[in-house]
Structures are given as C-alpha cells and as structure tokens.
Amino acid sequence: MSVNPMAYEAQFFGFTPQTCMLRVYIAFQDYLFEMMLVVESVILKKLDGFPNAKISAFQIRKSTEKFLLFMKEHFDKLFGKMEEVLLQLVLNIPKNVILPEDKVHEQYPYTKEQFQALQDEIDQLQQRYKAEASAGQALLAEIEEQKTVQAELEKILQWFDGLENICRAHGTSNFKESFAFLTQNSKKLQGVLKDVEKKSKKLQRSDQLE
Incomplete structure (x- = not known):
C-alpha cells in the first residue's frame, strides 16, 4: 500500500x-x-x-x-x-x-508570515470577545443586584408610607413626633407585657401553694 x-x-x-x-x-x-x-x-x-x-x-x-x-x-x-x-x-x-x-x-496568495499574522489577529479578537462577554455578564449581574436593591428600597418606602398614615390616623403629622409616639407606645407595650408576666407568675405560685 x-x-x-x-x-x-x-x-x-x-x-x-x-x-x-x-x-x-x-x-x-x-x-x-x-x-x-x-x-x-x-x-x-x-x-x-x-x-x-x-x-x-x-x-x-x-x-x-x-x-x-x-x-x-x-x-x-x-x-x-x-x-x-x-x-x-x-x-x-x-x-x-x-x-x-x-x-x-x-x-489571493499569501505567505506563511501573513497567515500567522492573520491567525494572531483572530486570536486577539477572540480574547477581546471573551473579555467583552465576561464584562457583559458582570454588568447583567450588577443590574439584577440593583433591581433587588430597588425592590427592597420600594418596600422600605411603602413601610414608611404606612407608618406615616398610621401616625396621621393618631393625629401626629410630623415624622419625628410620629417616631417618638411609636417609641412611647412601644415602651408602654413592653411595660404591659412585663406586668402580665409578673401577674402570671404570681398566679402560678398561688396555684402551687394551694
């Protein structure tokens, strides 16, 4: 052969x-x-x-x-x-x-050197394309992250809007006053909870003594 x-x-x-x-x-x-x-x-x-x-x-x-x-x-x-x-x-x-x-x-004849130069240029273009594709993916990821942050901010704003509406319903229009009002009510609520816990413990002790 x-x-x-x-x-x-x-x-x-x-x-x-x-x-x-x-x-x-x-x-x-x-x-x-x-x-x-x-x-x-x-x-x-x-x-x-x-x-x-x-x-x-x-x-x-x-x-x-x-x-x-x-x-x-x-x-x-x-x-x-x-x-x-x-x-x-x-x-x-x-x-x-x-x-x-x-x-x-x-x-269209070409020499070995010309072919090698063309091959090098193709390699450079491929590297640039990969770099741009990677940058594009990073940009898309950043955009998605910004969308998530934006959604969280919108939730916070909605929460503040609801808080402001509650304060207005109680006759308080200033945000600082509203926040102070909510703080006081929170402290009162904590005090009530403590009193309930104390009374509950006293009742449990009296039941045990009987």
Whole structure:
C-alpha cells in the first residue's frame, strides 16, 4: 500500500485512494477464497463417485490450501502493479490542477508570515470577545443586584408610607413626633407585657401553694 497521504485526492473524491484500493483488494481476496471453497466442494462430490479412490478429504483440503496460497501470492503481485497504475494515473490529481474551491488561494496568495499574522489577529479578537462577554455578564449581574436593591428600597418606602398614615390616623403629622409616639407606645407595650408576666407568675405560685 502507498504511504502517500494523497490529501488533495481525498478532498476531491471524498475518500482516500488507499482506502478505495484496500476495499478492492479485500473484495478480490474474499472472492478468491469463496471460489476455492466452491472448487473444493466440487472435487469432493466428484470423489464420492469413485469409492475405491485412495484420496481422502483431508488430502484434498491440504491441496486446496496450497493452491490457494499459490494463487494469493500471484494475486498480491498482480494487485501491487494494478495499485501502482491506479494511484498514479486514475486516482491521482496532477500538481498543476487546482480544485474549484481552492482557486481563491491562487487569486489571493499569501505567505506563511501573513497567515500567522492573520491567525494572531483572530486570536486577539477572540480574547477581546471573551473579555467583552465576561464584562457583559458582570454588568447583567450588577443590574439584577440593583433591581433587588430597588425592590427592597420600594418596600422600605411603602413601610414608611404606612407608618406615616398610621401616625396621621393618631393625629401626629410630623415624622419625628410620629417616631417618638411609636417609641412611647412601644415602651408602654413592653411595660404591659412585663406586668402580665409578673401577674402570671404570681398566679402560678398561688396555684402551687394551694
């Protein structure tokens, strides 16, 4: 088999010429093996017509294998010549032939240095794109955080509005006065709670004494 990769031919045909030749070789070889089995079965049938024959089936099999080996050696030599002809003349694209999809390279040739510079520019653009994408994600996260803070602020404002309405309902319009009013009521409520706790404890003790 040829060691030439023949990449340009593979681009044109859609398969490597070596793969094509390998499949042809396997197909011919399988056909040769099948034919030898057929020949062997025919000889065995003919042998049944000669009951006094001193040739056994084992001897016929050995002879068939020797003949198959002989045929395979000659077939490999013949196929090697056929492969050389096909790969050079039939499945080979001349060096002066350019495929239609590659004509653009002929119209706009570039050096290895130019290609490397273009590749470096592409890498830089990709890095910039990744940085901008990362910055965009950070900005979206910040916007979501601001929305959360805004929602909390709106809740606080609503709470203050409700507090102011309560204070107005009790005749207090100034916020400082309202806050002082709520503080006093809170202290009174705490005092009432303490009195309730004391009375509850006294009742529990009296119940225990009884």
